[in-house]
Amino acid sequence: MTFTNFDDAFSWIESFTNLERGGYRPREYRLDRMERLLDAFGRPERACPVFHVAGSKGKGTTAAFVASILTAAGHKTGLYTSPHIVSYRERIKLSDDFFPDDFLVRIVSTVAGYVEEYASDPERPQMWPTTFELLTLIGFLAFREYGCTFAVIEVGIGGRLDATNVVTPVMSIITPIEREHTEYLGDTIELIAREKAGIIKPGLPVVLGALSPEAEAVCRSVAEVNGSRVYAVRDINPARDVTLTSEGAFFEFHIPDAASSPDASVRMSTRMCGIALAENALLAATAVGIALPEIPCDALVEGVRSAFLPGRREVFPGAPPIMFDGAHTPDSVRRLAEDFRAIFPGPAVLVFGSVAGKDYETMAEILASGFQSVIVSRPGTFKKSEPELVFAAFARRNRDTVLVPDARDALAAAQEFGLPVLVTGSFFLVAEIRSKYVAELERNRSYPRGA
Numbered sequence: 001m002t003f004t005n006f007d008d009a010f011s012w013i014e015s016f017t018n019l020e021r022g023g024y025r026p027r028e029y030r031l032d033r034m035e036r037l038l039d040a041f042g043r044p045e046r047a048c049p050v051f052h053v054a055g056s057k058g059k060g061t062t063a064a065f066v067a068s069i070l071t072a073a074g075h076k077t078g079l080y081t082s083p084h085i086v087s088y089r090e091r092i093k094l095s096d097d098f099f100p101d102d103f104l105v106r107i108v109s110t111v112a113g114y115v116e117e118y119a120s121d122p123e124r125p126q127m128w129p130t131t132f133e134l135l136t137l138i139g140f141l142a143f144r145e146y147g148c149t150f151a152v153i154e155v156g157i158g159g160r161l162d163a164t165n166v167v168t169p170v171m172s173i174i175t176p177i178e179r180e181h182t183e184y185l186g187d188t189i190e191l192i193a194r195e196k197a198g199i200i201k202p203g204l205p206v207v208l209g210a211l212s213p214e215a216e217a218v219c220r221s222v223a224e225v226n227g228s229r230v231y232a233v234r235d236i237n238p239a240r241d242v243t244l245t246s247e248g249a250f251f252e253f254h255i256p257d258a259a260s261s262p263d264a265s266v267r268m269s270t271r272m273c274g275i276a277l278a279e280n281a282l283l284a285a286t287a288v289g290i291a292l293p294e295i296p297c298d299a300l301v302e303g304v305r306s307a308f309l310p311g312r313r314e315v316f317p318g319a320p321p322i323m324f325d326g327a328h329t330p331d332s333v334r335r336l337a338e339d340f341r342a343i344f345p346g347p348a349v350l351v352f353g354s355v356a357g358k359d360y361e362t363m364a365e366i367l368a369s370g371f372q373s374v375i376v377s378r379p380g381t382f383k384k385s386e387p388e389l390v391f392a393a394f395a396r397r398n399r400d401t402v403l404v405p406d407a408r409d410a411l412a413a414a415q416e417f418g419l420p421v422l423v424t425g426s427f428f429l430v431a432e433i434r435s436k437y438v439a440e441l442e443r444n445r446s447y448p449r450g451a
Contacts, residue, residue: 364397
């Protein structure tokens with residue numbers, strides 16, 4: 001099977017079971033399908049050293065920081081993350097650039113030829129690959145063929161049975177863990193942490209982010225069983241002296257291998273704005289500094305400064321300024337609201353949308369009263385949503401709440417207030433609204449930030 005353009009190639013991938021849409025039972029998560037695909041293509045995941053990142057929140061930006069640091073140090077670094085905001089190009093890329101479309105299309109065509117002949121047995125539909133498994137395979141193939149010297153791989157869901165958990169990493173990284181995807185991972189922090197900790201490999205180190213005591217205890221227990229050394233970032237690089245502006249976060253980083261001075265530190269900054277972003281940058285820089293102590297400090301600083309993922313504490317200055325963030329859990333939106341208020345302390349407008357299954361009641365409790373007006377919208381059509389129920393939850397807590405079902409119309413409604421705007425609740429909502437906003441900026445030749 002041969003594709004001639006990017007959209008057709010990735011539409012074919014989406015034609016397979018897409019677990020990101022939800023509604024699938026836990027038995028759909030299994031590694032034998034992935035192992036079979038990798039065997040067929042000569043185990044591409046072994047082509048270069050890997051950093052593997054799991055967690056409930058912050059794992060995408062942590063992965064981006066790691067990849068950016070490695071690139072700043074002179075490595076050709078592949079980066080695999082999800083979800084995307086605009087295009088699948090964002091998921092499988094070099095740290096600082098997209099792959100050429102024809103390069104990815106050729107790889108997808110090769111994979112499609114194999115799948116159509118050997119992996120689509122109508123008698124065994126349970127062995128058909130999923131969309132995420134195919135994307136993971138294509139990522140490994142792209143990194144191998146392009147000659148990447150490192151790859152940074154973000155887990156999709158969970159860890160233990162995630163399609164990415166076929167790597168033997170130089171370092172595992174676990175970001176903060178909270179209750180999420182409970183239908184797949186379990187309904188307690190301890191159960192979810194055990195799934196995330198499934199990426200810890202025997203004898204190989206792991207760096208832990210700002211985990212709760214329950215989650216950290218589970219991860220340490222799994223590491224002990226595996227004989228894996230544990231580093232906790234709070235013991236090495238807690239967030240210190242953090243300041244936020246609309247231009248980014250600024251903070252101190254302790255240099256782990258500073259032999260000349262145990263207190264040596266350097267000031268760092270990020271393009272993405274938020275305390276959590278500073279914490280993720282500290283986690284990434286600490287992990288790289290421990291795994292690869294030969295990497296110079298200036299590469300750590302530059303890598304953190306230049307890392308970027310769209311829709312993660314992303315601020316567009318203007319009239320009015322707009323922050324986009326895909327936060328979709330109570331703890332995530334609580335921290336987001338604190339960051340937003342630190343940057344924009346006056347009256348502001350919230351645009352919110354949530355897919356079905358998320359705790360919109362608690363998120364409404366956290367967010368509604370802190371904004372002059374709230375606009376509730378539908379976060380696209382990729383996943384089921386119930387915007388009327390979300391609207392009711394916010395309207396009970398803020399009388400100036402309106403329902404604007406079309407996400408793109410919601411942006412125009414928010415801008416009419418002339419106040420700073422926060423768009424959050426779902427990556428799907430962010431993708432819908434951000435794409436319209438960026439298109440308008442490009443038409444006006446006033447796009448203020450790169451993506």
